Amino acid sequence: xxxxxQEAATTAVxxxxxxxxxxxxxxxxxxxxxxxxxxxxxxQDVEAVGLPQLDMTTFGNQIFWLIVTLVVLYLVLSxxxxxxIAAVLSDRQGAVTGxxxxxxxxxxxxxxxxxxxxxxxxxxxxxxxxxxxxxxxxIQGQLDAAIAKxxxxxxxxxxxxxTRIREIRVSADASAREVARxxxxxxxxxxxxxxxxxxxxxxxxxxxxxxxx
Amino acid sequence: MATEATGGGLEFHPMDxxxxxxxxxxxxxxxxxxxxxxxxxxxxxLAAIALLVMGTRGRAIVPNRAQSVAEMAYGLxxxxxxxxxxxxxxxxxxxxxxxxxxxxxxNLLGLVPMAFTVTSHIAVTGVLALAVxxxxxxxxxxxxxxHFLDLFWVRSAPLAVxxxxxxxxxxxxxxxxxxxxxxxxxxxxxxxAVIKVFAGFAAIAAVAPIAIVAVIGxxxxxxxxxxxxxxxxxxxxxxxxxxxxxxxx
Numbered sequence: 001x002x003x004x005x006q007e008a009a010t011t012a013v014x015x016x017x018x019x020x021x022x023x024x025x026x027x028x029x030x031x032x033x034x035x036x037x038x039x040x041x042x043x044q045d046v047e048a049v050g051l052p053q054l055d056m057t058t059f060g061n062q063i064f065w066l067i068v069t070l071v072v073l074y075l076v077l078s079x080x081x082x083x084x085i086a087a088v089l090s091d092r093q094g095a096v097t098g099x100x101x102x103x104x105x106x107x108x109x110x111x112x113x114x115x116x117x118x119x120x121x122x123x124x125x126x127x128x129x130x131x132x133x134x135x136x137x138x139i140q141g142q143l144d145a146a147i148a149k150x151x152x153x154x155x156x157x158x159x160x161x162x163t164r165i166r167e168i169r170v171s172a173d174a175s176a177r178e179v180a181r182x183x184x185x186x187x188x189x190x191x192x193x194x195x196x197x198x199x200x201x202x203x204x205x206x207x208x209x210x211x212x213x
Numbered sequence: 214m215a216t217e218a219t220g221g222g223l224e225f226h227p228m229d230x231x232x233x234x235x236x237x238x239x240x241x242x243x244x245x246x247x248x249x250x251x252x253x254x255x256x257x258x259l260a261a262i263a264l265l266v267m268g269t270r271g272r273a274i275v276p277n278r279a280q281s282v283a284e285m286a287y288g289l290x291x292x293x294x295x296x297x298x299x300x301x302x303x304x305x306x307x308x309x310x311x312x313x314x315x316x317x318x319x320n321l322l323g324l325v326p327m328a329f330t331v332t333s334h335i336a337v338t339g340v341l342a343l344a345v346x347x348x349x350x351x352x353x354x355x356x357x358x359x360h361f362l363d364l365f366w367v368r369s370a371p372l373a374v375x376x377x378x379x380x381x382x383x384x385x386x387x388x389x390x391x392x393x394x395x396x397x398x399x400x401x402x403x404x405x406a407v408i409k410v411f412a413g414f415a416a417i418a419a420v421a422p423i424a425i426v427a428v429i430g431x432x433x434x435x436x437x438x439x440x441x442x443x444x445x446x447x448x449x450x451x452x453x454x455x456x457x458x459x460x461x462x
Contacts, residue, residue, distance in 0.1 A: 051228060053335045053398065058233040060244035061251075062336040069254040070344075073261055073315055078307035081265035085287045088272050088280070095274050 180204055225413040227406035231333055250337075253329045257322055261314035286314065290447060297451040301458055308348070309454075312341065313447040316397065320439030323401060324432065332442075333401035335394060342393035345450050353457035364460040393449060400442050404435040 052058075181204055185195040236247045264286070268279030276284060290310045294302045316332060323330025331337050353361040365382040367375055408431045414424035 051402075052231040052233060053333065053402065055233070058242050058248070058250075059336040061242050061246055061248055062233065062331075062334055063340050064244045065248070065251045065254050066331070066337050066340050069258045070311065070315065070341075073258045074308060074311045076258075076262050077265060077311050077314065081262070081269065081283075082287070082307055082310065084269050084272065085265070085284060088269060088274075088276075089284065089287075091272075092274050 177204065177208060180208065223413065223416050225410055227409040227413075230329070230405060230409065231402065233334075249329045250331055250334070253319070253322060253331050257315060257319045257331060260318045260322060264318075265314065286310075286317075289313075293448060294451050294454070297448065298455040298458055302451065302454050305348075305352075305454060309447060309450055312345070312450060313443055316341070316446050317440065317443035320401065320443055321436070323405065324435055324439060330401050330405055332397055333405060335398045338394035338398040339390070341397075341446070342390040345393065345453060346390040349450075349453040349457045352454070353460060356458060357460055361457070361460050364456055368461070389449075389453065393446065397442050397446055400438055404431065404438055407431055408435065 181200055184200050184204060185197075188195045188200065233242055233248050233250055235242060236249060236252055240246070242248055264279065265283050268283040271277060271280060273280060287310065290313050291303070291306060294306055294309055298305075319330065319332040319337075322328055323333065353364070357363075365379045365386070367378045367382070370378055408428055411424050411427040411431060415421045415428070417424075
């Protein structure tokens with residue numbers, strides 16, 4: 001793969017060295033004229049000789065700095081980053097678990113509250129029914145008493161009225177009898193008869209019997 | 214490949230991006246010289262620290278974006294070790310996560326234009342792979358003693374075949390660091406070099422649109438490769454760790 005690339009590069013540049021060694025004149029030409037030749041970002045003044053990866057002279061440098069980097073990275077990650085992330089993750093786990101438990105608790109409470117509410121409702125209903133029944137009984141008693149009292153009063157009034165009506169009837173009877181005697185006596189006198197009080201009264205009594213009830 | 218080249222302007226330097234050079238001046242590269250490798254190693258470490266330390270600064274129960282990504286990376290590697298190597302593999306979680314974060318950020322930062330890809334160097338990936346190899350071998354012998362050698366003695370196979378299998382197992386065991394390092398470095402070198410070659414073709418007006426589309430396509434593919442290779446490196450580390458902790462087949 002790489003040898004292919006190198007060949008391509010070599011062909012393109014027009015050098016026939018058989019390696020990617022570009023001589024100084026070509027380099028300076030490109031640098032000075034700045035033509036369309038693509039210059040890699042790195043190595044503005046350094047040309048790759050073969051594979052730079054195989055240049056053993058730089059190995060010590062790379063390995064030294066790599067070990068420094070790895071040690072620093074390891075220390076920072078293991079001392080600072082990992083405990084922090086682990087703490088955050090366990091905190092979150094705890095928070096989630098706690099929230100779930102709290103939710104469960106609230107659910108239980110809600111259920112209890114519902115039961116209590118239902119119970120209170122039922123209690124209130126029975127109590128209301130009891131009060132209604134009691135009131136109804138009280139009112140019924142009062143009503144009965146009032147009806148009885150009213151009945152008694154009505155009976156008394158009726159009796160009183162009857163006596164008065166009888167009295168009135170008696171007095172009316174007496175008055176009618178007197179008027180009838182007087183009229184009869186006067187009639188007898190005007191027809192030239194002799195008004196005998198006793199005769200008139202007996203005749204009147206006979207006629208009046210049953211007339212005035 | 215480049216026969217359409219008409220002028221003298223077409224040049225390919227696919228390998229220049231891998232050259233190790235000092236950051237300051239033009240001197241020789243001694244072991245302590247700060248080089249572009251040093252710079253990009255430092256940026257890799259800083260990027261990993263930025264994500265995992267700065268990103269989780271809020272310690273929020275409901276994470277923000279950076280914290281989510283950090284937790285995702287943590288969870289990915291944690292679950293990987295737990296699933297493959299088992300619970301006792303979690304002792305080595307910090308080191309495996311360090312490896313993963315290092316490789317993934319080195320790969321991704323290498324895709325920044327003008328960047329230097331540290332994981333494209335066999336010296337870097339070799340050290341990473343050898344560290345895994347020696348670490349796993351030491352863990353295997355410390356945890357299991359001589360029973361660690363059961364890894365090479367396949368008891369489920371017929372007795373006659375076992376010696377042959379043992380030879381194969383031993384060879385494959387010692388090839389592990391080689392395959393681990395060359396897989397990663399090879400993927401990085403190939404992808405970056407191909408991008409550079411396509412970019413070189415963009416100098417010819419006739420093929421420039423194709424070349425540019427190809428660069429974009431390769432770049433997208435390389436982003437995928439950067440993740441996949443980091444993942445593969447880490448998952449193989451976990452597999453080797455599993456072998457060290459539970460050597461019997």
